[in-house]
Amino acid sequence: xxxxxxVNPEGWEYDLQSVYSAYIGYFQLHNVPWYDRTWGxxxxxxxxxxxxxxxVITVTDSWTGRAHIVTRLTxxxxxxxxxxxxxxxxxxxxxxxxxxxxxxxxxxHLRNVAxxxxxxxxxxxxxxxxxxxxxxxxxxxxxxxxRELWAKRDKTFLAIDFEWSERxxxxxxxxGYAAVRCGHLEAVxxxxxxxxxxxxKGHYIIGEHVDKIINKHCPTYPWQYAWGDSQVIPRTKxxxxxxxxxSSLVSPDAETTANSLVLVGHGVxxxxxxxxxxKIKIPHNVLIxxxxxxxxxxxNAGERGTMHDxxxxxxxxxxxxxxxxxxxxxxxIDPPCALHNAGNDAFLCLLALQKMMEPGTATPMPDTDARRxxxxxxxLTMGMPVxxxxxxxxxxxxxxxxxxxxxxxxxxxxxxxxxxxxMGLVQRISKYGSASPPATGGSxxxxxxxxxxxxxxxxxxxxxxxx
Numbered sequence: 001x002x003x004x005x006x007v008n009p010e011g012w013e014y015d016l017q018s019v020y021s022a023y024i025g026y027f028q029l030h031n032v033p034w035y036d037r038t039w040g041x042x043x044x045x046x047x048x049x050x051x052x053x054x055x056v057i058t059v060t061d062s063w064t065g066r067a068h069i070v071t072r073l074t075x076x077x078x079x080x081x082x083x084x085x086x087x088x089x090x091x092x093x094x095x096x097x098x099x100x101x102x103x104x105x106x107x108x109h110l111r112n113v114a115x116x117x118x119x120x121x122x123x124x125x126x127x128x129x130x131x132x133x134x135x136x137x138x139x140x141x142x143x144x145x146x147r148e149l150w151a152k153r154d155k156t157f158l159a160i161d162f163e164w165s166e167r168x169x170x171x172x173x174x175x176g177y178a179a180v181r182c183g184h185l186e187a188v189x190x191x192x193x194x195x196x197x198x199x200x201k202g203h204y205i206i207g208e209h210v211d212k213i214i215n216k217h218c219p220t221y222p223w224q225y226a227w228g229d230s231q232v233i234p235r236t237k238x239x240x241x242x243x244x245x246x247s248s249l250v251s252p253d254a255e256t257t258a259n260s261l262v263l264v265g266h267g268v269x270x271x272x273x274x275x276x277x278x279k280i281k282i283p284h285n286v287l288i289x290x291x292x293x294x295x296x297x298x299x300n301a302g303e304r305g306t307m308h309d310x311x312x313x314x315x316x317x318x319x320x321x322x323x324x325x326x327x328x329x330x331x332x333i334d335p336p337c338a339l340h341n342a343g344n345d346a347f348l349c350l351l352a353l354q355k356m357m358e359p360g361t362a363t364p365m366p367d368t369d370a371r372r373x374x375x376x377x378x379x380l381t382m383g384m385p386v387x388x389x390x391x392x393x394x395x396x397x398x399x400x401x402x403x404x405x406x407x408x409x410x411x412x413x414x415x416x417x418x419x420x421x422x423m424g425l426v427q428r429i430s431k432y433g434s435a436s437p438p439a440t441g442g443s444x445x446x447x448x449x450x451x452x453x454x455x456x457x458x459x460x461x462x463x464x465x466x467x
Contacts, residue, residue, distance in 0.1 A: 013102065
């Protein structure tokens with residue numbers, strides 16, 4: 001086992017044990033009394049058969065995903081020649097040997113198996129070989145593998161998204177996630193998942209950078225998270241938060257079985273790189289799905305039909321990749337919230353994956369009525385009122401906000417006239433649930449205009465009169 005070299009897998013396609021099994025079947029079918037022949041010693045047991053010393057490699061079947069110990073047809077020919085030379089009889093090449101269409105394209109380790117102990121030791125590595133190939137198939141977006149993974153209903157799919165500075169990728173602006181625990185939902189009979197109620201989700205904004213670092217080529221929208229409350233945090237806390245989310249969903253690392261956690265992303269390589277840069281620990285057996293690669297594989301296989309570019313009207317070319325917005329559009333999903341918000345992108349990425357797996361999945365809509373019932377805070381910053389939708393709390397000196405038109409730059413929770421800073425409902429709300437107070441945006445001519453819009457002045461500042 002220690003002495004091996006690398007070989008290309010082409011031509012290595014016959015399962016070794018199936019060669020022995022095929023000969024036993026041949027003898028039975030044709031009434032060959034092999035046990036009376038001088039060469040019969042090689043067929044008494046599989047262990048005796050291995051005494052010929054067979055060169056083998058390990059590969060996985062490209063269709064079944066099962067791992068095999070395989071040899072070449074030329075080696076079977078060498079075995080037949082040995083029988084002819086030593087015993088003077090000619091054995092046929094059996095026609096029912098298991099032929100394996102190998103998935104691997106890279107070079108493989110060549111071993112020589114001459115006894116049962118060596119074969120057994122190599123056999124114990126097959127689950128790890130199968131897992132390595134399965135990870136590669138999933139990462140490449142192979143439709144059959146991903147469908148099998150989803151159909152088991154025992155994994156947790158965690159979609160993640162980072163937003164970072166265009167000038168410095170190491171400067172994070174936001175992080176968002178959405179997760180669906182399929183095993184839990186299957187156990188309670190709640191299948192297929194309902195995104196609005198069955199997705200665990202979150203959105204985090206880096207307080208030091210929000211509204212200070214602005215991407216020009218691809219602007220972000222940190223205050224337009226549509227699926228819950230955003231949390232504004234110090235940048236030093238982000239790795240701790242990301243690690244805690246992953247740790248709450250992951251199972252132990254193992255060499256032979258896939259993790260219960262499956263990471264999902266659109267163009268996920270960059271997000272994986274961000275995780276590595278922040279020293280986030282991810283078990284090696286975690287599977288990774290790139291929805292861009294998965295959709296591209298479906299299109300290349302002809303499963304998505306003819307597609308046209310909505311902007312140019314040209315036919316889509318083979319091998320082309322859709323953006324997240326393009327993928328949603330192709331699935332008939334009109335995004336109900338702003339893209340390039342980390343929380344929204346993660347949620348919609350997971351939704352797109354589910355839509356490709358479960359076409360009947362309905363597009364969820366943000367619960368704007370529930371968000372209108374949330375309370376907001378008006379905090380005076382440099383003499384200007386800033387309004388936010390949702391309940392604001394303090395986390396490590398930063399206010400948490402689900403959305404809004406500006407950054408909460410208040411270091412303490414405010415108290416006005418002996419009451420907390422929960423001011424009631426904000427009147428002007430965008431379709432994404434964000435708030436825009438009259439003093440911070442738009443054109444407001446005078447106090448009468450403000451009153452028409454439901455805003456009045458008070459000793460506590462500009463307030464809404466909505467009930």
